[in-house]
Amino acid sequence: MLIYMLATAMTVAMLIATAFGLHQEAQRVRARANTKRFAGFGVRKPYRHF
Secondary structure, three states: OHHHHHHHHHHHHHHHHHHHHHHHHHHHHHHHHHHOOOOOOOOOOOOOOO
16 A cells, blocks of 8 residues: 555656646746747748749
């Protein structure tokens, strides 16, 4: 019975840690997106037909 309780506690702890890590990563990406403007796909050069 004790082993099941420990396994359950570790599972819950890992789920909480995963959710916290995902939240931090989303905040980091959101902060990075706010500081840099979207540059599009680079410099657009018109096609030259020879």
